[in-house]
Structure formats: structure tokens, C-alpha cells
Amino acid sequence: MYDIIGDVHGYAHRLEALLKKLGYYKQQGVWRHSERILISVGDLIDRGPEQRETVNIIRNMQEAGHALAIMGNHEYNAVGWVMQDQQGNYLRPHTDRNRSQHEAFLQACEGHKGWYESTIAWFKSLPVYLDLPELRVVHACWHTPSKHILDQHTDPSGALLENAWSLSGNKQHPLFGALEVLSKGWEVDLPAGYSFVDQDGHERFKIRTKWWREDARSYRALAIGVDNIKDLPNTDMDVSKLPGYDNKKPLFLGHYWMRGTPHLQSRHIACVDWTVVEPNGLMAAYRFDGEQQLCDSKFVAV
Ligand SMILES: [Mn+2]
Structure with missing residues (x-):
């Protein structure tokens, strides 16, 4: 079954402490569990001190079949930082405010051009949501009409098609709003x-x-x-x-800077972002064993 982890934002040592607590171990440089799969809700990057280490941990796990990952708004913005629309404007405008939000990642990538390009390509390959037989995962909001719009612009793995990226930067295009809702919330x-x-x-x-x-x-x-x-x-x-929620499957979210002791948002919805970026915040996960009614006691955090 699955362990769903919250936003990491470059805090690789906290991520590794959580993996250890969840019973994962490192073999030939890759974290794994003998019986379980990790799921990241996105937002691996920006803010924290170990940007490249964080991406490497999750990417290595995903590529070895030990993890799944979706795109958070920070991965979307990282791609938008380097991609231009048909008019030649960056999808993520290079304003001071956007730059400061992305600074820790950009600095970590300095002098690592090959790694940077490969990582952007990997971010582009990530789906925006997962709808597995037992559970659903999206960064911020499960919204069926937005999912339907998105689905017209993705490949079978859920990754955005190449030509969809420039459409997604056009505020007049339905894909822009759909991605906003799914990855940034309502x-x-x-x-x-x-x-x-x-x-x-x-x-x-x-x-x-x-x-x-x-x-x-x-x-x-x-x-x-x-x-x-x-x-x-x-x-x-x-x-x-x-939008509300249909409660048909358990849903896992990141994104929301939750504070305090990890707890459910409803019997069917768990946010796993407990704000590792703040001094009193936690790197959290939900240990999922197939239950269709979630339970507060299944959060694990460090
Ligand atoms: Mn976040």
C-alpha cells in the first residue's frame, strides 16, 4: 500500500528522517520499502536548503518503481520559469516576487546545467493528479470539471502534452483556470x-x-x-x-501550510502538508492501507 507525503520544499534531511520512521531504507543509493510505495503530492522544491538532494531522492525512488509523484504548483512554476509562450513571454513572468519565491532552487541549480535541464524535463513528465483504484491525489483541489479540461491536454501517463504548456500560460484559455484550481486550490x-x-x-x-x-x-x-x-x-x-467533494475515494492533498498536530480535513480528505518550512512545522505522511474511511491516528510526522 501507500504512504502519501506532504510538500518537502527542499528539506531533504527531514524527508529522510520521515522515510526512516516509515520503515524505508536506502539500497544502492535509493530509498525503498519492501512492501510499500511512496506518493509525493508535489512541491518538492523552493524555500529550503537541500533543493537538489530532495529532487534526487524522490526522482530516484520514482524511476526505480518505489514512488509516485505528482506536480505541485512549484514544479509547474519551475517549468514556466524556463518555457516561453508563442509571444516569447515566460509562462512564469520573471518578476522580483516570482524570482524570490524560486530563488533557493535557482541558486542550487547554478553550475549544474545538465541536472537543471534534466529536472525540468522530469517535472514536465509528472501528472497533475492521480486517480488510483484505492485513492486520489491532487496538490490542492479535486474538481471534476477542471480535471476534464486537463484530460484533453495530457498523454496517457497524465503528463501535459508539449503544446499544452504554452496554452496553459494563456489566462483566456480554459487550461489555465483548470490548472489553477487543481494545483493552487479554490x-x-x-x-x-x-x-x-x-x-x-x-x-x-x-x-x-x-x-x-x-x-x-x-x-x-x-x-x-x-x-x-x-x-x-x-x-x-x-x-x-x-466544488465540494463526492467522497467516492479517499483524497490526499498538499499545499495548505497546515499547523498543529496532523489531523484529517474530513473522513475522506487528508492534507499531508504540515509546513516543514516553518521552525515548528512537520514533515508529515499518511500511512494508507486501503481504508475507505481515513483516521487521524495514521499520520506519521517528524
Ligand atoms: Mn507547498
Whole structure:
């Protein structure tokens, strides 16, 4: 069965500590488990001190058949940093803000041109979601209409077709919005006059939502990643537009900077990103044994 691990963001030593705790061991330079497969929810890179080591661990495992991996928004952006659209603009504009978010990875790649090119090619080969017989994995939001749009632009392995990359950078194209929802989540505009400052100090006018919550209606209850909740209006949002979840299979997410002791988002949804990038954060996994109702006690973290 599967162990699903959260965003690593370049913290290779924390990843290795987690692998050890999960019973994986290194053989001929590749981490493996005799009975289990690792699944990464994406966001291997950016922020942390061991960018190349992190990619190498997961890529080696995947190529040896011991892991599966999907693309997070950071891998998508890494590809967009080097790819241009038909007008010659980078899919990920080289603004100061985007550069600072990507700086740790770019620095780690300096002097390693061959490794960098090979890694970008590997990122391009990753699927955006997994729909396995027992479970589903997506970086941020399971949204069937977005999946259907994406599926028109992928090969049988789930990787984006080569010509789809430039389409995906065009905000007018449905693929752009589909990838935003799947990899960045269900974001909602705040009413005019409202904004908040995110963990990187940037002012934002949209909130990420706990799109899986069926019992909440207000901006304050549905927002995630807002430290000072009083920055948000004390009113309800139009929840009829939230995607919800069909609960047909367990779903695993990353992306959300969860804090505290790892716990489920619902009986069918587990976010495994417990914010290894912060001093009190955790590198977490969910140990999945085929159960269709998930359980808090199956999180493992270091
Ligand atoms: Mn992340």
C-alpha cells in the first residue's frame, strides 16, 4: 500500500528522517520499502536548503518503481520559469516576487546545467493528479470539471502534452483556470476594500478556501492561510460555487501550510502538508492501507 507525503520544499534531511520512521531504507543509493510505495503530492522544491538532494531522492525512488509523484504548483512554476509562450513571454513572468519565491532552487541549480535541464524535463513528465483504484491525489483541489479540461491536454501517463504548456500560460484559455484550481486550490475574491498579508509579506485580494468544508459559509470560516482572520469580512460568501467533494475515494492533498498536530480535513480528505518550512512545522505522511474511511491516528510526522 501507500504512504502519501506532504510538500518537502527542499528539506531533504527531514524527508529522510520521515522515510526512516516509515520503515524505508536506502539500497544502492535509493530509498525503498519492501512492501510499500511512496506518493509525493508535489512541491518538492523552493524555500529550503537541500533543493537538489530532495529532487534526487524522490526522482530516484520514482524511476526505480518505489514512488509516485505528482506536480505541485512549484514544479509547474519551475517549468514556466524556463518555457516561453508563442509571444516569447515566460509562462512564469520573471518578476522580483516570482524570482524570490524560486530563488533557493535557482541558486542550487547554478553550475549544474545538465541536472537543471534534466529536472525540468522530469517535472514536465509528472501528472497533475492521480486517480488510483484505492485513492486520489491532487496538490490542492479535486474538481471534476477542471480535471476534464486537463484530460484533453495530457498523454496517457497524465503528463501535459508539449503544446499544452504554452496554452496553459494563456489566462483566456480554459487550461489555465483548470490548472489553477487543481494545483493552487479554490480561490475566492474578497469583497472590495478587503485584503490580507500572506506569510511572505505580500498583500493578497483573494483567499484560499477550505473548499472541502460543507458546514461553513463565512469568509472567516472558509479561509485558509490568513493569520489575522479579522482582516476578512464577517459575512457569508456564495458557497453554491464551492466544488465540494463526492467522497467516492479517499483524497490526499498538499499545499495548505497546515499547523498543529496532523489531523484529517474530513473522513475522506487528508492534507499531508504540515509546513516543514516553518521552525515548528512537520514533515508529515499518511500511512494508507486501503481504508475507505481515513483516521487521524495514521499520520506519521517528524
Ligand atoms: Mn507547498
